[in-house]
Amino acid sequence: MADITPPEPLTLAYLGPTGTFTEQALFTQPDLMALDLRRTPSMPDVFRQVVTGESDLGFAAIENSIEGSVNVTQDTLAFEVDLLIQREVVISIQLNLMVAPGTSLGDVERVCSYPHAIAQCRSWLAENLPDAEVQATNSTADAARRLFETPDGHTAAIAPGRAAEAYSLDVLAEDIEDHPENQTRFVLVAVDGIPAPTGHDKTSLVVFQRADRPGSLLGILQEFAARSINLTRLESRPTKQGLGDYCFLMDLEGHLADELVADCLRNLHMKHGNVKFLGSYPAAGVNGDNVRTEVSEASLSADEWLADLRGRILR
Secondary structure, eight states, X not given: OOOOOOOOOXXXXXXXXXXXXXXXHHTXXXXXXXXXXXXESSHHHHHHHHHXXXXXXXXXXXXXXXXEEOHHXXXXXXXXXXXXXXXXXXXXXXXXXXEOTTOOGGGOOEXXXXXXXXXXXXXXXXXXXXXXXXEEOSXXXXXXXXXXXXXXXXXEEEEXXXXXXXXXXXXXXXXXXXXXXXXXXXXXXXXXXOOOOOSSEEEEEEEEESSOOTTHHHHHHHHHHTTTOOEEEEEEEEOSSSTTOEEEEEEEESXXXXXXXXXXXXXXXXXXXXXXXXXXXXXXXXXXXXXXXXXXXXXXXXXXXXXXXXXXXXX
16 A cells, blocks of 8 residues: 655754744744744754754844844855755844743843844833843843743843743833834745745845955946846945955845846856855745736736737748
């Protein structure tokens, strides 16, 4: 009798413990929730598991609208591993100050959280806990977990509401982030595979200059401008090869399958330096599905129009 046992689900590594924003973002994706999810103690471990084959996929934060790039993710993808982005997920960030039951704001002597989260609450902390010691943890949820395990009555954690529920903590203050329009972007990565174009896509690159010379960045940017390709992000990062040696991290609208994007990448590689391709993948956004549908319909209409014209060619 043939084996009808379904194949094992793919494994996905993400930053733990229970209650991280990474987990919250992951849970907005029903297909990813159905996978074999594996929490890791740190973000570098997410990528290590994918590279070594312990996990098929990895999911990690890459950019925050307030603090900018998550450097550990960006640098790992740019310099240390060869992984391809499969998808991006964007969620709103709401931060809360939480404590062990029975602890009041006046009892708090130290605040623990992930450095990006602490930075996003500078004003609130300065106004309400100006003398509190600040301690960094591996994640926002890790701060909540430690507080749950060691409730000393003088420590608070900055974490998502989900963490308070998971670790039975009291929320002293909600939405303490300095900027309410706070969002974090996450990426799904794999060893190989480029998702098919959808009509609403993004491509990520790292461009390494051949030489540090006047006008080198302008020359790179002109390749995009000449083709009317919109850059949604441009950031310089040290290559770790020496002082003054920088590369450029770029996100652009479009897919590798698009002729203009492919031609742009070809010229960048040929004329301006080494290009590391990080992936072409569906762009996030509340109107993403509508945009993809409109593009598909427009493409079909254009194909029919072109076929009609070509049908008039005399033979």
